[in-house]
Amino acid sequence: MALARTLSVALVGVAGHLIEVEADIAQGLPATIVVGLPDTALREARDRIRAAIVNSGQAWPQSKITIGLSPASLPKRGSGFDLAIAIAILAAADVLPLTSPAGIMFLAELGLDGSLRPVPGVLPAVVAAAAGGVQTVVVAPGNAAEAELVPSVRVITAASLAEVAIWLRGGPPPLPPDPPDDPPDQQDSVLAPAARHRDLAEVLGQSEARKAAEICAAGGHNLSLLGPPGAGKTMLAERLPTILPRLDPVAALEVTSIHSVAGSLRPGAGLLTEPPFCAPHHTASKAAIVGGGSGIIRPGAASLAHRGVLFLDEAPEFQRDVLDALRQPLEAGEVVIARSAMCARFPARFTLVLAANPCPCAKASSGGAGCGCSPAARRRYLGRLSGPLLDRVDVKVQLQPVSRHEMLYDRKFTETSAVVAQRVAAARERMARRLAGTSWRLNAEIPGAELRRSFPPEQAAMRPLDRAMELGQVSARGADKIVRVAWSVADLAGKPRPGPAEVEVAIGLWLGVSR
Amino acid sequence: MRAKDVLGRDGEQAAVNYLEGCGYRILDRNWRCADGEIDIVAVDRHTLVVCEVKTRSGTRYGTPLEAVGRVKRSRLRRLAVYWLNAHGIRFEQIRVDVVGLLYEGTGGFTIEHVRGVG
Numbered sequence: 191m192a193l194a195r196t197l198s199v200a201l202v203g204v205a206g207h208l209i210e211v212e213a214d215i216a217q218g219l220p221a222t223i224v225v226g227l228p229d230t231a232l233r234e235a236r237d238r239i240r241a242a243i244v245n246s247g248q249a250w251p252q253s254k255i256t257i258g259l260s261p262a263s264l265p266k267r268g269s270g271f272d273l274a275i276a277i278a279i280l281a282a283a284d285v286l287p288l289t290s291p292a293g294i295m296f297l298a299e300l301g302l303d304g305s306l307r308p309v310p311g312v313l314p315a316v317v318a319a320a321a322g323g324v325q326t327v328v329v330a331p332g333n334a335a336e337a338e339l340v341p342s343v344r345v346i347t348a349a350s351l352a353e354v355a356i357w358l359r360g361g362p363p364p365l366p367p368d369p370p371d372d373p374p375d376q377q378d379s380v381l382a383p384a385a386r387h388r389d390l391a392e393v394l395g396q397s398e399a400r401k402a403a404e405i406c407a408a409g410g411h412n413l414s415l416l417g418p419p420g421a422g423k424t425m426l427a428e429r430l431p432t433i434l435p436r437l438d439p440v441a442a443l444e445v446t447s448i449h450s451v452a453g454s455l456r457p458g459a460g461l462l463t464e465p466p467f468c469a470p471h472h473t474a475s476k477a478a479i480v481g482g483g484s485g486i487i488r489p490g491a492a493s494l495a496h497r498g499v500l501f502l503d504e505a506p507e508f509q510r511d512v513l514d515a516l517r518q519p520l521e522a523g524e525v526v527i528a529r530s531a532m533c534a535r536f537p538a539r540f541t542l543v544l545a546a547n548p549c550p551c552a553k554a555s556s557g558g559a560g561c562g563c564s565p566a567a568r569r570r571y572l573g574r575l576s577g578p579l580l581d582r583v584d585v586k587v588q589l590q591p592v593s594r595h596e597m598l599y600d601r602k603f604t605e606t607s608a609v610v611a612q613r614v615a616a617a618r619e620r621m622a623r624r625l626a627g628t629s630w631r632l633n634a635e636i637p638g639a640e641l642r643r644s645f646p647p648e649q650a651a652m653r654p655l656d657r658a659m660e661l662g663q664v665s666a667r668g669a670d671k672i673v674r675v676a677w678s679v680a681d682l683a684g685k686p687r688p689g690p691a692e693v694e695v696a697i698g699l700w701l702g703v704s705r
Numbered sequence: 706m707r708a709k710d711v712l713g714r715d716g717e718q719a720a721v722n723y724l725e726g727c728g729y730r731i732l733d734r735n736w737r738c739a740d741g742e743i744d745i746v747a748v749d750r751h752t753l754v755v756c757e758v759k760t761r762s763g764t765r766y767g768t769p770l771e772a773v774g775r776v777k778r779s780r781l782r783r784l785a786v787y788w789l790n791a792h793g794i795r796f797e798q799i800r801v802d803v804v805g806l807l808y809e810g811t812g813g814f815t816i817e818h819v820r821g822v823g
Contacts (some may be wrong), residue, residue, distance in 0.1 A: 216820065216822075217819065218819060219770055219771075219773060219778075219803060219819055219822045220768065220770050220771045252768050252770060252771070341782070
């Protein structure tokens with residue numbers, strides 16, 4: 191008959207909040223009450239916990255049990271509080287030493303047999319715990335690798351509630367179990383399977399598009415690919431991650447946290463160091479792309495592609511409001527989802543790649559034969575990509591159908607992903623040196639005013655751009671975009687500043703025609 | 706008489722003995738009306754106590770105390786008012802208690818008494 195306290199974490203977006211879990215056992219008819227804005231999964235916890243405690247060979251207290259989760263005003267969701275609640279009850283019932291679980295964070299779902307099960311979002315939760323001064327966390331075996339990514343925290347991995355109880359009574363900590371050997375169901379994952387076997391050299395006959403992809407990889411520019419079916423749009427987009435540099439530690443932690451919250455992380459997997467590639471289907475809803483959902487706020491494809499590539503194949507087929515919802519994350523680099531009780535933030539700084547056919551029947555640019563689309567139909571089709579969205583795409587490439595001869599000929603000139611990735615890495619290094627001391631990392635992120643002030647191209651280089659502006663081909667904002675791409679071209683070429691040639695290339699990529 | 710009824714009767718007698726031992730004055734036993742039955746009506750100092758007795762021979766189907774749910778508790782409260790009206794008495798305080806008895810096999814019971822449940 192007492193009060194016991196321990197800790198757990200509630201997640202809002204990818205931000206964790208330390209939650210104090212209290213269990214009070216008092217006189218009264220046997221009943222269990224959970225207070226502190228629990229959702230259904232959490233309210234059901236009392237039935238899971240009761241079975242888990244009884245099946246672990248412990249007695250369920252025959253009294254009135256009140257479970258408090260504070261701060262009480264923050265909505266709490268999911269089954270991750272199970273273990274913390276069970277431990278608090280056992281401590282309050284004098285089965286465990288009363289103060290033994292104080293200051294320790296528990297994060298696992300309980301099976302009815304008392305086994306500990308992994309939960310999503312362990313990495314951001316442990317990060318929040320460490321920030322809150324917690325030194326020891328207890329997680330399920332499936333979450334151990336993820337929790338151990340946080341260096342300043344001691345991670346205890348236990349397979350069952352009984353093992354945790356023995357440890358809290360002063361026994362030895364449970365032995366780390368063997369890593370789980372059954373790969374879990376990956377159907378929910380929106381991520382394409384690992385693209386290790388893919389290579390940029392396989393995209394034959396599209397040297398210009400390959401070069402454009404390289405420039406985008408270097409500077410973080412958004413890319414649109416327009417061309418007939420079979421020209422290699424999808425192939426090229428899928429190979430973009432192979433030429434991107436690996437994620438640096440900070441970015442890797444961000445990316446892994448997002449995927450941890452989304453539940454798309456493989457149990458036992460460590461830090462994600464490869465840039466993610468996310469290709470949602472064109473029927474995807476707005477919530478699937480930017481994040482949201484009823485109840486639990488889940489990161490959308492834009493966040494799952496953070497520091498990687500978001501590929502929208504058949505872009506005009508997407509619902510227009512879905513595409514336009516991407517404008518805000520493209521600008522801000524994060525998604526903010528506001529709800530009545532909370533506001534969730536997900537980072538979403540990705541490279542957007544759009545692919546589209548020139549017309550609904552997709553035969554137009556293969557010589558025009560067989561295409562029955564009227565000019566109006568074509569205009570309407572591409573018109574679904576709104577102007578403001580296309581305005582955020584710096585590099586536009588028209589792919590032409592490839593003949594057999596071109597493919598054979600091009601074979602001599604293709605470079606493997608490894609070679610291109612080296613050039614991209616070198617360009618990024620130059621970029622990093624130049625942008626050292628600023629908050630930007632890529633050319634595409636530099637704001638326009640700063641670009642004009644600190645990073646102007648050579649005087650002579652601006653001449654073709656001035657001419658294009660006079661002709662009305664390029665707006666003032668377009669000019670900024672062109673200068674950013676020109677910087678990426680110069681970085682790839684190892685030039686200290688973009689010259690006329692680089693600006694010419696950038697203008698061509700902006701207008702979507704080769705010059 | 707069936708075994709469960711014998712157990713129930715023995716349990717109620719044990720509960721009465723226990724309450725009397727605690728200084729309660731028993732006013733009525735097994736009072737029935739159309740709405741249900743009160744096992745024991747007793748007085749604890751100035752409070753009328755309506756007492757539900759629940760006897761079990763084991764915990765396979767849960768403990769005796771668990772078997773008294775919310776519906777039963779609110780019915781007991783209603784029955785307390787009916788009992789007072791039927792007898793024309795007034796009390797300043799009314800309380801609903803539950804006495805849970807677990808049969809120990811040797812003729813004895815383990816008694817748990819929870820005061821003021823509804």
